[in-house]
Amino acid sequence: MSGRRAWWGLGGLVMALAGCGPAPAPRAADGPRAEAAAPGPGAPGTAGAAGASSAAGASGVVKADEAARPAPPPKSAFxxxxxxxxxxxxxxxxxxxxxxxxxxxxxxxxxxxxxxxxxxxxxxxxxxxxxxxxxxxxxxxxxxxxxxxxxxxxxxxxxxxxxxxxxxxxxxxxxxxxxxxxxxxxxxxxxxxxxxxxxxxxxxxxxxxxxxxxxxxxxxxxxxxxxxxxxxxxxxxxxxxxxxxxxxxxxxxxxxxxxxxxxxxxxxxxxxxxxxxxxxxxxxxxxxxxxxxxxxxxxxxxxxxxxxxxxxxxxxxxxxxxxxxxxxxxxxxxxxxxxxxxxxxxxxxxxxxxxxxxxxxxxxxxxxxxxxxxxxxxxxxxxxxxxxxxxxxxxxxxxGGEGEAAGAAPGTIQLQKGPPPKPRPSRPFPEPGGPTCPQNLVVLYTFSKTAPDDYDFPLTRKALKGRTEFSPARFVVTRDMGQRFLAAFVPSWDLAKKLEERIKTGVQGSTPQIVCAEPEVVRELKLDLKTGEVAR
CATH class of the missing domain: 2.130.10.10 (YVTN repeat-like/Quinoprotein amine dehydrogenase)
Incomplete structure (x- = not known):
């Protein structure tokens, strides 16, 4: 915890989970606006150790078939x-x-x-x-x-x-x-x-x-x-x-x-x-x-x-x-x-x-x-x-507790085995970007509900036409908690600040923001910055 900068994914630029709330969802004026622990009782290894000791007996020798027999799983109190x-x-x-x-x-x-x-x-x-x-x-x-x-x-x-x-x-x-x-x-x-x-x-x-x-x-x-x-x-x-x-x-x-x-x-x-x-x-x-x-x-x-x-x-x-x-x-x-x-x-x-x-x-x-x-x-x-x-x-x-809750009828609950669940973010929104961030992301535009999936952002493309200094940026459509965004991964803090300023001045009413995040990518938006067109 000491000496680290917290880093999250977009995780709720529109909504919180976990314990927690969304970050500002920037929006450009670019398109339709419809809207090693000691084992305790029952810990793994405890039953196995007891079984081995019992099989060994006074001589300390374990028979081959007994040694290969798996120990029964510990009983759960839940x-x-x-x-x-x-x-x-x-x-x-x-x-x-x-x-x-x-x-x-x-x-x-x-x-x-x-x-x-x-x-x-x-x-x-x-x-x-x-x-x-x-x-x-x-x-x-x-x-x-x-x-x-x-x-x-x-x-x-x-x-x-x-x-x-x-x-x-x-x-x-x-x-x-x-x-x-x-x-x-x-x-x-x-x-x-x-x-x-x-x-x-x-x-x-x-x-x-x-x-x-x-x-x-x-x-x-x-x-x-x-x-x-x-x-x-x-x-x-x-x-x-x-x-x-x-x-x-x-x-x-x-x-x-x-x-x-x-x-x-x-x-x-x-x-x-x-x-x-x-x-x-x-x-x-x-x-x-x-x-x-x-x-x-x-x-x-x-x-x-x-x-x-x-x-x-x-x-x-x-x-x-x-x-x-x-x-x-x-x-x-x-x-x-x-x-x-x-x-x-x-x-x-x-x-x-x-x-x-x-x-x-x-x-x-x-x-x-x-x-x-x-x-x-x-x-x-x-x-x-x-x-x-x-x-x-x-x-x-x-x-435990004062009284056991009235549970479902015996045998009606089917427990599902599977891999460990994905971690839930403690904060469902990102930190602001900065020079120490491992991945700065410039969020350019928030999709409205009526925007089509293949929307090509004409005002943003116009603002970036001829600005080849932004070629190192990777323009993407991202999704988080059901909301879509146009964003750009940038390799440096300086380039992120320049891109943020360019969109502010080139797209009227826009409010791009730089965050420290690595969200889910829905699709790439390959821009030809010389012409301002989308490469097909």
């Missing part, structure tokens, strides 16, 4: 309680009174795409009542908090098509009621501080972050500002407005109400901002480096309550422990393993997913928790009653 609808990728949200799930790709039985929705586990099934559908296109649920069915707060990141929008909803009699909508911002996290629920909103690209009290008495915290006359995070000049010293990627709190914001400081180093109980201003702490081989790419960035009153877990590919006002790097669950997501139990046990396997850290050691039929875990969340919920193998699994 029980499947519901099937996940086909092709639905869910996030888990345990709240008081229910397990809620959210998805950004719900398809109704009649084939209608309903977009983002919140479902509830009931009698062994996940139901998606219309009352819990989230209105608007490109809205991604970040978190749900409170009590079901009458007192819920939901935070999400939406999009205007040009920038991300931090959104706060409360549940009313007819459905979600929007309480806040802040363009250009996204929720980096939510923390419980006494009787208040507090969120921190950071800029999707550029802008001023701010706190918002979602419920309860207002909590006034002050963000540490960067020096006004010095450029920050690799920029050539300071911004024309006050900038935060820490660009937050995660926000949370300890059990005693110490608030924490984790992110990148002005020197592009990982840092932690800490507000102790009763203090309005924060202190800054440097962040120790992760174990070799770990990275934050594709991992959610989270701050979770730790075992002690003033302790916290910080998850960002690796794990840090905040304790006694200091930070300590924690060994990964397995050598070189990357923690993709995690959740903390009421007793401070950290449940984490790494490479599709589920691990728990209680005390000073990790232990792997076997899952039924060896399925791969995608998400984990722990409720206030200690119930551990896991999305894996196309099903919802449960272990």
């Amino acid at each position: 029980t499947p309680v519901a099937q996940v609808p086909a092709e639905i990728d869910v996030r888990l949200h345990p709240v008081e009174g229910a397990l809620l799930v959210s998805t950004t790709s719900l398809t109704a039985p009649e084939g209608e795409q309903t977009g983002s929705a919140v479902g509830v586990l009931k009698d062994g099934k996940i139901e998606f009542p219309k009352r819990l559908h989230v209105s608007g296109w490109g809205v991604a649920v970040v978190g749900v908090y409170g009590r079901y069915p009458d007192q819920l707060d939901l935070i999400a990141t939406g999009t205007t098509g040009r920038t991300g929008v931090a959104e706060h909803y409360v549940l009313g009699a007819q459905g979600w009621v929007q309480r806040a909508s802040d363009p250009g911002l996204w929720f980096t996290g939510v923390a419980r501080m006494g009787s208040s629920l507090v969120g921190l909103m950071g800029p999707t690209m550029l802008g001023v972050p701010r706190f918002i009290t979602l419920r309860g008495p207002r909590v006034g915290l002050t963000l540490t500002q960067a020096p006004r006359k010095e450029p920050c995070r690799g920029r050539e000049a300071p911004l024309p407005y006050p900038e935060a010293e820490i660009l937050s990627q995660a926000f949370g709190a300890t059990r005693d109400g110490t608030a924490l914001s984790y992110g990148i400081d002005c020197d592009v180093e990982s840092a932690l901002e800490v507000w102790k109980p009763g203090e309005k201003r924060a202190t800054l702490l440097p962040v120790p480096a992760l174990s070799e081989g770990q990275s934050s790419d594709g991992a959610r960035t989270l701050i979770l309550p730790g075992p002690g009153e003033g302790e916290a877990w910080i998850v960002d590919g690796g794990v840090l422990r905040y304790q006694g006002g200091e930070l300590k790097a924690i060994d990964p669950p397995a050598k070189g393993a990357r923690v993709l997501t995690a959740s903390a139990a009421p007793d401070g046990t950290l449940w984490a997913i790494a490479d599709g396997a589920l691990f728990a850290r209680k005390g000073e050691a990790w232990a792997q928790a076997p899952l039924p039929d060896g399925v791969k875990a995608q998400d984990v969340a722990v409720g206030s009653d200690g119930a551990v919920w896991v999305a894996a193998g196309g099903a919802i699994l449960k272990h």
Whole structure:
């Protein structure tokens, strides 16, 4: 985490996932505008070692047929309680009174795409009542908090098509009621501080972050500002407005109400901002480096309550422990393993997913928790009653808690074996481009819904006609979260800035942006820059 620049794919220039919100979707005026861990109980290898010892007996000799016999798989403590609808990728949200799930790709039985929705586990099934559908296109649920069915707060990141929008909803009699909508911002996290629920909103690209009290008495915290006359995070000049010293990627709190914001400081180093109980201003702490081989790419960035009153877990590919006002790097669950997501139990046990396997850290050691039929875990969340919920193998699994949920009828849930799930981005939008970015991308134009797939961008081609200095650029059509963009991969920061400026001046009304990203490429757009025509 120390000394690295965070790097994501486009991942939601229009929409968030994971834990997180979209970046500004730039739009040019170019076309139709219709819109090594110690093994714990049940860990792999434990049963095998016991079997070998038993076969050896007093002599220590193992017969050939016994040595070749595979050890039985460890028994899982998790029980499947519901099937996940086909092709639905869910996030888990345990709240008081229910397990809620959210998805950004719900398809109704009649084939209608309903977009983002919140479902509830009931009698062994996940139901998606219309009352819990989230209105608007490109809205991604970040978190749900409170009590079901009458007192819920939901935070999400939406999009205007040009920038991300931090959104706060409360549940009313007819459905979600929007309480806040802040363009250009996204929720980096939510923390419980006494009787208040507090969120921190950071800029999707550029802008001023701010706190918002979602419920309860207002909590006034002050963000540490960067020096006004010095450029920050690799920029050539300071911004024309006050900038935060820490660009937050995660926000949370300890059990005693110490608030924490984790992110990148002005020197592009990982840092932690800490507000102790009763203090309005924060202190800054440097962040120790992760174990070799770990990275934050594709991992959610989270701050979770730790075992002690003033302790916290910080998850960002690796794990840090905040304790006694200091930070300590924690060994990964397995050598070189990357923690993709995690959740903390009421007793401070950290449940984490790494490479599709589920691990728990209680005390000073990790232990792997076997899952039924060896399925791969995608998400984990722990409720206030200690119930551990896991999305894996196309099903919802449960272990522990005050009472076992009413599951589906025995034998009706089919677990799906397969490769480890693809990592979910912790931030579904990219960082701004810069000289240290491994791949600068200039996003030139956002497709409207009516633009044809083979649209050839006449205004952009006109602006680039005769400008052969841009020949090193690779012009492409990209797709992210269902949205298409015209963009250009450029080999240098200087060329990216020149291309950005050329499109600004040559295409009226355009707002190109440089991001640090490597998105999915739909098709190449081979431009003859001498003539401004598309090469056939």
